[in-house]
Amino acid sequence: MSFRTSATDYVEDVSPGSGALPPRARYPHSDAESLSLNGSWRFRLSPTADAEDDAFAEPGFDAGGWAEVSVPGHWVLQGHGAPIYTNHLYPFPVDPPRVPTENPTGDHLRVFDLPEGWDLTDGGAVLRFDGVESCARVWLNGTDIGEFKGSRLPHEFAVGHLLRPAGNVLAVRVHQWSAGSYLEDQDQWWLPGIFRDVTLLHRPAGSVLDFFVHASYDHLTGEGTLRVDSDVDGRVSVAALDIDVATGEPVTVPVEAWTAETPKLYDGVLATEGERVPLRIGFRTVALADGLIKVNGTPVLFKGVNRHEWHPERGRALDLETMREDVLLMKRHNINAVRTSHYPPHPDFLDLCDEYGLWVIDECDLETHGFTEQAWRDNPVDDDRWTPALLDRAARMVERDKNHPSVVIWSLGNEAGTGRGLTEMAEWIHGRDSGRLVHYEGDIDCRDTDVYSRMYADHAEVERIGRGLDGGTHKRRRLPFIQCEYAHAMGNGPGGLADYQRVFESYERIQGGFIWEWIDHGIKDDRYGYAYGGDFGEELHDGNFVCDGLVFPDRRPSPGLVEYKKVIEPVRFEGDGTAVRVTNKQDFADLSALAFEWSYQVGGETVESGRLAVPALAAGESAEVKLPEPPVATGSGETQWTVRAVLAADTGWGPQGHVVAWGQFPVSGRQSPSFAASAGPVVSGDGLITLGPAAFDARSGALRSIGPVAVTGLRLDVWRATTDNDDGAAWQSDIRYGTLWRKFGLHRMRHLVDAVEPTGDALTVRTRVAPAAWEFGLVTVYRWTTDGSRLGLTVSVTPDGDWTVPLPRLGVRFGLPAADRVRWFGGGPGEAYPDTKAASMVGRWQSTVDDLQTPYLRPQENGARADVRWAELGGLRIEGDPEFWFTARRWTSEQLDAAAHRTDLTPGTASGSGSAAGVWVNLDHGQHGIGSQSCGPGVLPQYQLHAGPAEFSFVFAHIG
Numbered sequence: 001m002s003f004r005t006s007a008t009d010y011v012e013d014v015s016p017g018s019g020a021l022p023p024r025a026r027y028p029h030s031d032a033e034s035l036s037l038n039g040s041w042r043f044r045l046s047p048t049a050d051a052e053d054d055a056f057a058e059p060g061f062d063a064g065g066w067a068e069v070s071v072p073g074h075w076v077l078q079g080h081g082a083p084i085y086t087n088h089l090y091p092f093p094v095d096p097p098r099v100p101t102e103n104p105t106g107d108h109l110r111v112f113d114l115p116e117g118w119d120l121t122d123g124g125a126v127l128r129f130d131g132v133e134s135c136a137r138v139w140l141n142g143t144d145i146g147e148f149k150g151s152r153l154p155h156e157f158a159v160g161h162l163l164r165p166a167g168n169v170l171a172v173r174v175h176q177w178s179a180g181s182y183l184e185d186q187d188q189w190w191l192p193g194i195f196r197d198v199t200l201l202h203r204p205a206g207s208v209l210d211f212f213v214h215a216s217y218d219h220l221t222g223e224g225t226l227r228v229d230s231d232v233d234g235r236v237s238v239a240a241l242d243i244d245v246a247t248g249e250p251v252t253v254p255v256e257a258w259t260a261e262t263p264k265l266y267d268g269v270l271a272t273e274g275e276r277v278p279l280r281i282g283f284r285t286v287a288l289a290d291g292l293i294k295v296n297g298t299p300v301l302f303k304g305v306n307r308h309e310w311h312p313e314r315g316r317a318l319d320l321e322t323m324r325e326d327v328l329l330m331k332r333h334n335i336n337a338v339r340t341s342h343y344p345p346h347p348d349f350l351d352l353c354d355e356y357g358l359w360v361i362d363e364c365d366l367e368t369h370g371f372t373e374q375a376w377r378d379n380p381v382d383d384d385r386w387t388p389a390l391l392d393r394a395a396r397m398v399e400r401d402k403n404h405p406s407v408v409i410w411s412l413g414n415e416a417g418t419g420r421g422l423t424e425m426a427e428w429i430h431g432r433d434s435g436r437l438v439h440y441e442g443d444i445d446c447r448d449t450d451v452y453s454r455m456y457a458d459h460a461e462v463e464r465i466g467r468g469l470d471g472g473t474h475k476r477r478r479l480p481f482i483q484c485e486y487a488h489a490m491g492n493g494p495g496g497l498a499d500y501q502r503v504f505e506s507y508e509r510i511q512g513g514f515i516w517e518w519i520d521h522g523i524k525d526d527r528y529g530y531a532y533g534g535d536f537g538e539e540l541h542d543g544n545f546v547c548d549g550l551v552f553p554d555r556r557p558s559p560g561l562v563e564y565k566k567v568i569e570p571v572r573f574e575g576d577g578t579a580v581r582v583t584n585k586q587d588f589a590d591l592s593a594l595a596f597e598w599s600y601q602v603g604g605e606t607v608e609s610g611r612l613a614v615p616a617l618a619a620g621e622s623a624e625v626k627l628p629e630p631p632v633a634t635g636s637g638e639t640q641w642t643v644r645a646v647l648a649a650d651t652g653w654g655p656q657g658h659v660v661a662w663g664q665f666p667v668s669g670r671q672s673p674s675f676a677a678s679a680g681p682v683v684s685g686d687g688l689i690t691l692g693p694a695a696f697d698a699r700s701g702a703l704r705s706i707g708p709v710a711v712t713g714l715r716l717d718v719w720r721a722t723t724d725n726d727d728g729a730a731w732q733s734d735i736r737y738g739t740l741w742r743k744f745g746l747h748r749m750r751h752l753v754d755a756v757e758p759t760g761d762a763l764t765v766r767t768r769v770a771p772a773a774w775e776f777g778l779v780t781v782y783r784w785t786t787d788g789s790r791l792g793l794t795v796s797v798t799p800d801g802d803w804t805v806p807l808p809r810l811g812v813r814f815g816l817p818a819a820d821r822v823r824w825f826g827g828g829p830g831e832a833y834p835d836t837k838a839a840s841m842v843g844r845w846q847s848t849v850d851d852l853q854t855p856y857l858r859p860q861e862n863g864a865r866a867d868v869r870w871a872e873l874g875g876l877r878i879e880g881d882p883e884f885w886f887t888a889r890r891w892t893s894e895q896l897d898a899a900a901h902r903t904d905l906t907p908g909t910a911s912g913s914g915s916a917a918g919v920w921v922n923l924d925h926g927q928h929g930i931g932s933q934s935c936g937p938g939v940l941p942q943y944q945l946h947a948g949p950a951e952f953s954f955v956f957a958h959i960g
């Protein structure tokens, strides 16, 4: 007896499906009628694929008692079931192509009328699904029209013969798991549903079928050649170019080329007997030449990101405005390329890339990463039975997206091992489209691909590749290199971006990279603010590894994005105080779109500013531009130039004045704060020692107050709430300091007071700071002095014993009863760490304690401001000698460390006794770098904070 009914055999069938039309080019609209079937649909969830029969598909079925869901949407985000997050583990037994009997299945129903004027006698109609996860069976008016897999790919069905003017019943049964799930093991939430548009398209007699716009550009002649191959004959016109030719006929005319920097599109029309389709044509030629990826004859440098589709409430069901927001944010942050990891995006996204200008690596919906757990045995990409499904996926991507000038590279998929199926995909793509290159990172020998691609290679290795010293197959050695993923943006970080960019720019063969990844996939959640893996009770999950984006789930830029913007800025400024060398680092555009400004700061305040005359340098050119005479300083102090490149006029993606690039050049350096000890400590009878404005506990030497401001727990601090990058990825074989720091007890240092010496003009407190169980420590001496009104502190630290790990941080921490507004002179406005401080601009800044926090979804060290000369908060002014790292928060590092979500953090209060304080302040002499070891290399040696003798000072003053 069989327990599996044949009615659902298609679910576990390796074939791509049946009944759908051949894939074809997608265009957003034409003069043919279309009807969006998005909206509210009736919905019934069943626990298995075969729990319900297909009676619901029959006209007249009463679904009045069913729930409703929004289409596009995922039912698990609409109160039915729950999402699951795994990185690469399949959340079901690996038994291809079988899937669990427990297979959540959503029946969707929608009744619709045709709009007035829809002529049922003229031609036919096509029903299009732009994306359904993971497998669907479709009925129209009770007739089974087919089933399909390939979640992020379009499927069309001919339905004209089934339509009626009114009361059409569309029934779609969607299974969460199918054979297709084995091909869709991307690192993301598993989110079943009809999550992209459903559209009914009228196909009048003689309407367009498939067409291929070939629009090349000859950089030697400045001419473009247009040829539109169309399954249905017709004419192609482009008014601005005086083109009016038959389909299939080439025409060559002078044109402006399309590039990501100059996204010139020409509006055209493809007219067949039955339809007029608007075209947006970009002339450009992509070629592999001289071992380089060239567009229009010029090698390009990708400053890219990997973009998953994400919305914190709607998952992968994105509306046009959200997609536009992504593109605008990318353009405003100097990003010029997107890898559509790891599937073809909603097609409207590519229209936006064409329009605003982004290079695109369009990636196929294919990943079988979970097979790595079984040494890739039974991997579908190396099993001929699955090859039709792979070829179907390749064809659906290429045919849908082939008319986008922005798409310059096709990617076969991600992390699918190796196999014959991939080779067949590559061969098919090369045969179908010779005008683009083929990418697949897993093809380490580049047997099938045109680009050598890697992920998370460290700086040194990329440099070796740049020098051509990396070996590899003969073919690979002749190919250009990109990092399709690097700089894992999980939590605080990524560190080391500027160092990567230097390598990328130093070697022609290195054509840039794509940061992993664009957005945190946090799910908006009443309990946690944003939920991540495990928050829905999944039995297998990968926690917050799904939150590794340059923008937070609400698309607020993280410090990582601000850093990236600075590191990849298209104009470089190098200055010596009298002149600036300006370099146009773009590949195509000159500088005419930009205006330039200078400003002069004294003590961080701008005293004068003006325009800087910079010639409209061509791409790659540079020029030296003289700075004006320094304005007369309004007093002595630190002085510097700041120069900026801004948009000269409003563009489609940014307003006039938007800052594109900047540089700073010191003129006169900083002088140490002047401070001379003038009075000594006084031991009073009440167990206190007073020193100028300050009072100390006479036994412990602990600072109690500065003037009226109570101070708690000021002492040496080496701990930080470990970042995702400190903790590192569990599978990494490299040393992971986060783990070692805990092993060595750096989060539980003990402070042994050796002596409290109120002698001469100083109060000296001698201590040894060390963790239980270990013999190493830090001999720490606090030397307190006063100039009468202010309090000076010099901390001397001498490591003792065998230190084998760097320190997370080195500085002092203390509590204040309260603080809100913060002002400082130093790096800002945002967070910075030793290897994430390119974007830290020296100036006067202000903020609030709350706004100093960076809201990483999993709380961790954040919010430090670099190179701070002085800071004011909570009634104190603190000057540092030398500059320091400044951090203030309403909780301790230990509380931050213990929190799993932001909602676990509750502001401290000054009330109560002991160590309670409202605000905790860290003044750090050193911070360990950030790196990107959550999936990649650790902190580069030059950014590690090694234990060594150190001395640093502060001057504290009470301010009213």
Ligand code: GAL
Residues within 6 Å of the ligand: 087, 186, 187, 342, 414, 415, 455, 485, 488, 516, 545, 548, 935
């Ligand atoms: C890569 C993978 C991505 C993502 C990343 C880590 O190996 O291609 O999909 O998992 O690692 O966040």
